[in-house]
Amino acid sequence: MSPLPALVLLPIMGGGLAWLTERIQLHTATTSPPSRNASWWMMLATLIVETLLLAGITFGHPTRTGPWLEHFSMPWIPTMGIAVRLDLDGLSLSLIWLSLILCFLCACLATRQVTVKSGAFYFLFLMTLTGIIGTFVATDLFLFFFFWELMLVPMFVLIAVWGHEDRQRAALKFFMFTQGSGLLMLLSILGLVITHDRETGVLTFDYFALAQTPLSPTLSMLLMLGFFIAFAVKLPVVPVHVWLPDAHTQAPTAASVLLAGILLKTGGYGMIRFNVMLFPDAAIHFAPIAMGLGVVGVLYGAWLSCAQNDIKRLIAYSSISHMGFVVLGIFTGSRLGMQGAIIQMLAHGLSAGALFLIAGAIQDRLHTRDMHRIGGLWAAMPRLSASGLFFAVASLGMPGLGNFTGEFLVLLATWPVSPAIATLTTVGLVLAAIYALRMVNRVFLAAPRVDPLLLKDLPARQTAVFACVMIFLVVLGLYPQPFMIFSGPSPLSVTATTSREDHAP
Amino acid sequence: MPAFPFNDTVLLATVLFSVGLTGVLVRRNMVFMLMSLDIMLNAAALVFVGAGARWHDAVGQVMFLLILALAAVETAVGLAIILRLHAQGRPTLDADTGNLLQG
Amino acid sequence: MGEILLPLLILSPLAASLVVFVSAGRLSACAVGTLACTGVGMSAVISVILSVMLLSGPATGTLQVMLWPWIHIAGFSADIAFMLDRISVVMILVVTIVGLLIHIYAVSYMHDDPGIARFFGSMTLFIASMLVLVLASDLLCLFIGWEGVGLCSYLLIGFWYDTPANTAAARKAFYMTRMGDAALLCGLLLLATAAGSLHIGTVLAAVANGQVALSAVNMAALFILIGALAKSAQIPFQTWLPDAMAGPTPTSALIHAATMVTAGVYLIARLHDLFVMAVPVMALMAVLGALTLLMGACTALVQSDLKRILAWSTISQLGYMFLALGCGAWQAALFHLMTHAFFKALLFLTAGAVIVRTHHEQDIFRLGGLRHAMPGLAAAFITGASALAGVPLVTAGFYSKEMILSGVWAAHFRLTHEWTLSGHVLWGIGLLGAFLSALYIFRCVFIVFFGKSGTTATGRTSRLMTIPLSCLCVLSLCGGIIEMPMTFPPLHLFSALLDPTLPPSHADEPGWLVLVGAIVPLAGLGVAWVLWGRPSPIMREIPGQAAVIRFARTGGGMDVVYDHLFVQPFRFLTWLTRHDILDHAITGTGRLTQAVSTSVLRSRTGFLDILTLGGRRGIRSADHLLGQIHNGRVRWYAAWIVGGLCAGLAMAVLA
C-alpha cells in the first residue's frame, strides 16, 4: 500500500478535526480561554504526523528502483480514462519538504495571532496544503488540474477573511487571475488528451502515456502555451504578475508565507514537469521568448521593489524578481539551469517565507507596513532585526547562502545560450542589493521612530525557529550537492519512465 | 382538390399572425394585447386546419380545438391578473407605465 | 597538519564572530573584545606557523585543502577548497597581523559603545571572509569571501546607523562595489563556460593552453578588472571610499585602507597569467592606475577632513598598485600592498587616537600644534607620513615605491603594431604622484601637529592603543628593508619569496632612477615645509574659493556627475513607476469590461440610454421618436423576441 494518498489526505482531515475541535470547545466550555489552543495543537499534530510520514517515505527506500520513489494508482472515472495516479520523485519530494517546513514555520510563528474563528483558519490552511501536495504528486492530468484549482479556494478565503485592509479586492484579483489562466490549461489538457485519443484510440489522462503523444509542431506549441500561461500566472512571469503584490500584501502572515513560499513554486514545478517534459521541442522553440520574459521579470520585479514603501509589497516584488530566475533557468534547456531553478525555488521559499514572517511580526507589533513609519528596530528588537538582516542579505544573493547557488547556476546555464541575457540579469543582482539594503536601512538599521517600550523582541523559541531556517539556507548555499542529487532524477524522468509504463496499471 | 391550396392558407395565416404580432408590439392596453395574442394563436390554428385539409387528417382539427382552449385559458388568466392588479390599486391598463421590475 | 590548520585559520575568527553575534547583549564589552582578539590572534599564530611550514618546504610547494564538493554537475564543478601558496602567505600574514593589531586597538577605542558586539562580530566576520578570499583556490569560493567582505564593510560603515548619512554612505559603498561584483560574476561565468570549472589552476591552465579564445580572455580580464576597480575604489568607482570614512576608525584602518580595498590587487595578481594574455586590459589598468594616483593625490591635497585626506591617499596609493599591476610588476604591487597596509593602518589608527582625544574634531584647520599635547601620537603619525611619502632609506614606503617605479620604467605596451605605450610616461606620472604624496601628507602633518594650537586635547591614549601603534611604527619603518632596489646591496627576500609563483620583473634600469625616486619625496617634504610648516607659513589654507580648488575638493566632481547621471534619474524613474504600470493596465481592462457590461445593461432598457450616453444634442429628437415608439417594457421584450425570430429565419432561409 502506497503512503501517497495518506500524504495527500492527511492535512485536510487533520484540518477538519481542528475545526471540529474548535466548534466543540465553543459549544462546551466557554469559560476557559486558553483552551482555544486545542485546535492549534491539533494542527501541529497533523503536521507532525505528516512530517513523520514524509520522513518515512524519504528514508524508507533502501533500494531505489528507478527515479520514481512511490507510485499509487486507483481508477476514478474509468470511462474518461481518469484515475487517481500519484507518483513521487525527488523534485516533488523536495518541494513537499519545503512546504512542510514552511507550514511548521507558520504554525509556530504566525497562526497564533489568528483569534477570529481560528479553527476555520487552520482547516483552510491545511486544505491549501492538501491542494499543494496533491499538485506536487499528481500524475494524472485531470487530478493535477483538480488539485491545482482546489488550492485556490481556501487561499481565497484565507485572504478574504483574515487579510488586511484591502483584502477582498486582492483576494478576488488573485482568484480571477489564477483561475482564468487555469482554464487555458484545462483546454490544453483536453487538447492533448483528445489528440492522444485520436492517435492511439485510448482516452487517458495518464501523464506518462500522454508524454508519448505524437504532436505536430504547431499543435504542440499551442498546447504548451496553454500550460505556460497558467504556470506563468502562478509563478508569476511579468506581464501577468499583477495579482501577486496585492495578494501577498493583503494576505494574513501565514497565507503570505504559504503564497510566496509554496504556491508560487507550483508554477515552477508545473513548468518543469509539464511544459518542458511534455513538450520538449515546443519548449525549445519557445525558450527565447520565455527567457526574455524571465529577464524582464528579474529586472522589472527588482525595479519596482526598489520603489515600494510597503514592506510586504517590497518583498512581493522581490519574489517576482526571484521567480524570473526560475523561468530563465527552466528554459535554458540544460540540466544545469533546471537544477539552478530548483535550488532557487527552495531557497526563495525559505528566505521569502521568513521575510514575510518578519514583516508579519512587525505588523503585529506596530500595525503598519509603511517603512517610513516603522523606523529603526535594531535597538528595540535586535533578534528580529538580525533575522531580518540575514534574510534580506540572503535575498540579495549573498554567496554562501541558498539564493546565490540558484542564481549562479541559472546564470551559468544562461551564459552559453546568450551572454547578453546573462549580463542583463546580473543587473538584477545590483537592483536586488538596492531594494534589500533599502529595506534594511529603513526598517532595521535606522534611527528608531517608535517608542521602544512598545516593542517586544521575538521570544527565544521563535528566534530558534528562525535560526533553523538560517541554517537551512546556509546548508543550501554551501552544500547544495545532496539536494541537487536528491531532486536530480526528476528532470530525466520522462525518458526513465517509459520503461515504468509496463508495470504501472 | 382542396378549396384552398395549402400555400394560400399559410399566406393568410402569416398575415393574421403578423397582425397579431403587430398588435402585441403596438398596443399598450393589456386587454388589447391579450386580444392580439388570441389573433396570433388563431393564425397558428388556421395553419393546422389548412394542413389537416391538405392531408385529409383529423389531427389538424384536434390541434385547433386544443389551441382554442389555450387561447381561452390565456385570456382568462390574463384577465384575472389584470383584475388583481386593479384590486391592488393599479388604476391603468397601460402595460408600459408603473413597471416595478426592471433593470 | 596543514590540512587541519588551514581550515582552522578561517574557522577561528568565524567562530569568534558567531559567538559574539549570538551572545550579543549578554557579554561585557571587555569580554567581547577579548573574544574577538583571541579569535583573530589564534589565526595570526596559525598563519605564522603555516608560513613557516610552507617556506621551509620546496619552492613551488603549495598547501591544498579540499573541504567538500560544492556544486558538481555535468559541465561544471566547484568546490569549497583552499590553497596556500606564496602569494596567499603574504596576504594572510598581512591580514591576520594587521588585523590583530587593529582589533587590540579597537578594544580600547570602542569600549563604551553600546553596539560593541555588533562591531566585533562584523570585524571578525570580515577577517574570516578576507581569509576565505585570499585562500580560496576556486574562484567561486573566492567570490564568497569577495561578497562577504563587502557585506561586512557595509555593516561597519553604517555602524552608527542613527545618522542617515552614515547608512547612506554604507549603501553607496555596497552598491558601487556590487556593480563591480556583477561584472566580476560575468567574468566568472565566461571563464566557467570556457573552462568548465572555476578552479584557479584549471582556469589558468585553460587560458594558457589556448582553450579559451583570445577575445574571451580579453573580455574576462576586462570584467574582472571592473570588479577589482570597484572593490579598490579606482577610477571610475572611486567615490565611495571617502564617504566610507563614516565608519569607526578601526574599520577604516582595517577594511578601507589595509585589506579589503586591496582585494582587487590580490585578485589580479592571483590571475596574472590571465592578464598577461590581455594586453589592452593591462594597458587600461596601468592608465587608470596612473590617473587614479594623480587624481587621489591632487584631491587629498585640498581636503580639510583628516580621515578624508587619508581616504584619498589610500585611493592614490591603490592607484600605484594598479599601475604596477598594469605594468606587470606583480611583485612590486604586492610589496606595496604590504607596506601600505602597515603605514596606512598606522596613519588611520593614529588619526583615530588624535580624533578621540580632541573630542571628535576632524577638521585639520581646527586642530594644530598637537605635538606638544601628544608627542607620542605625533611621532607615530610622522612615522606613517614619512613611510607614505617614501622618505628614502629609513621607511618601508620608499622601498616599495622604488620597486614600483622601476617596474613601470621598464614597461612597454604593444597595443597594436603602430600604437605602443611606453612606461616612461607612466613613470613620470608616478614620480609626480610621489611628489604630491609627500606634499599632501606633510601638509597634514604640519597643520595638525605644528603651528599654534587649535583645540584642547584631553585624556591619555590607553596602553591598548599605544602597543599596536608602536608595532605598526616598527613595521612601517623596517618592513621595507627586506627588498632593496637593484642598485643597492643584494637583499631580495621578498622577491625570493614570490619568485616561484609570480614572475619577477627584473630589468636593467639606470642607476639615476633610484636617485630621482629618493629626491622627489624630499622635495615634496621641503615644499610642504615652506608652504605650511615654517613658523609663519606661506599659506595656512589653500584659497578655497577658486573653482579649481572646489572642483578638486569634491574629488573631481565625480560624485555630482554620478548623482545627476545615475542616482537622480534612477530615483525619479522608480518614483514614476512606484505603482505598477502593468497592474494599472490590466485593472483598467477590467474596468472597461464593467463599463461595457453597464452599457449592455442599458441596452436592455432601451436604446434611449445608449444614445444619451453619446450625449449629442442632435439625436434628441430621434430619442423622442424612439421613446414614443418603444417605451413599453413588455412590448420591448416582445420586440426582441420578434427581432430574434426574424434574424433566425433570415439566417436559416438565406443559408
Added chain:
Amino acid sequence: MIGHDVFLPTPLPVLCVGITVMLAATAWRRSVDRSFLSGMVTLLLALAFVGHHTGTAPDNGDSLFIQDRWTNYTAILIMLSSMCILLMSWRDGTHDRTTLVDEYPLLCMLGALGALTMVFSANYMPFFLGLEILGISLMGLVTFRHRPVMQGCEAAMKYLILSGVSSAILLFGVGLAYGVTGSLRFMPPITTGDVSPALPVAATVMILIGMFFKLSVVPFHMWLLDVMEGAPVPVAAFLAVVSKIAIFSALVRYFGTGDQPPFLNDILYVVIILTIIGGNLLALRQTSFTRLLACSSIAHVGYLLIAFLCPGRLQSGAITVYLAAYTASTLGVFAIVTAMITPERPDGTVIAQWKGLFFSHPFLASAMSLMLLSLAGIPPGIGFFAKFEIAATGVEHQRNLLLGVLIIGSIIGLYYYLNIIRVMMTAPPLPSASLNRHVRPELMALVIVLTVIVVIGGLFPARAIHPLLPVSPVVPAMQNEMTMH
C-alpha cells in the same frame, strides 16, 4: 395513427391521479400541510414508477409517448427537484399565515406534470399540452408572492404575454411542420416535393425559437429576470430548474444528438455566444440575488448548448453530468436563499444584506460558497467536473470560438460568484446578535443533503453519474422509419 392500446409511461397517470386526489381534498377540507404531504407522496410514488409504462409501444413509432433512459433520467431530475421545491416552500419563511395556500402545492404538481409530459412526449400534441400546462401553472405560481403583491402580478402578466407570443410562434411552426409532413411526430420536418423548401426550415426555426424562449436564451431571455425576481424564491427555483430541464430534454429529443443541419449550426453558434457573454455580463451588475441567479442560469444554458452542439462519445456524459450539477447546485443555492428569508428580513434576496453571513451562519455560508463555486466550476463541487466535460466535448470537436467564449464567460462568472462570497465574508456592520440564527429544520436537512450530493458528486463523479452515462438521447421514431423503408 395513434394506437388504441395507449402507450403511457406510468409516472404520468400516477401524477394525474395524485393531482385529482389533491383537488378533491382541497374541495373537502383545506389544509396546507396535508396538501404538501400528499404532493410529496404522489411525487415519491411517481418516482417509484419511473421505469414503468402501460400498454405497448407501437412498432412504427407512431406513439404519443416515448420512454427510454434519457426520459427516465430527466424525469427523475424533474421529480426530485419538484420535491426539493415543495420542501422549500413548505412553510413560508415570513410566517405569513393569513391566507391558506394549499393551491400552491397543487400548482407545483401541475407544473411537474406538464414538465414530465414534455419529457415523455414523442408527438407535438402531448408536447404542446405539457408546455402549456407547465406555463399556465407557472403563471399561477408566480403570483403567489405575498409581501409585494404588485411585483408578483406584474411578473405573471409579463410572463403571460411573452410566453403567449412564444407559444404562438412555436405553434405556427408546428403547424407548418404538420403541413409539410402530414405527421405530428416530434421531429424536425423533412422536405417533401411540392412545397417550397423554405417552409420546413422556417418551421424548424420557429419551433426552435419557441423552445429558446422557454430556455431563456439570449435574445429571448428578458422575461426571465423580471419573472424570477417577481416570483417567490421557490418558484424562481422551479423556473430555473424544472422548466429548463424539461424544455432542454424536449430540445434534445426533438433535434436528436447527431450532427445538426448547417443552418441550425449557425443559429446555435450565434445564440450560444450571445447567451454566454450576455448572461454573464448581465449578471455583473445585479444587486438582487434572484436576478443574478437568473442571469447565471441563462449562461449555464449556453454552456449546456455547447455540449448539445458537439455530438460524440463525450456528449451524453457531458449533458447528463451538467444537468445534474446544475440542478443540484442551483437548488442548493435557492434552498439557502429560502433559509435566509426570516420574518425580520422578508426580502432576503438583496446581496448587500448578506454581509457577515460567514460569521453569523457559518454552515450556511460555507454551503453557499460551495454551491456557488460548483456553479462557477471549481473543485470540489460537482460543477467542476461538469464544466470539464463540457470543455472536453468542445475540444473534441475543435469548437475553438465556443471554447474561447466559454473561458471568457467562466472568468466573468467567477467574478460575480466570488463577489457574493466576498460579501458574505465581509464583517457585518452590526454585531450578529440581532440575526436570527434559527433555520427551519427541513431546509437545513435539504441543504445538507444537497451539499453532500454536490461534494460526493464532485469527488466521485464516476460513482454518482456513471450508471446513467450510457443514456443516448436518440429519436427512435426516425430510426424506426428508416428501418421501415
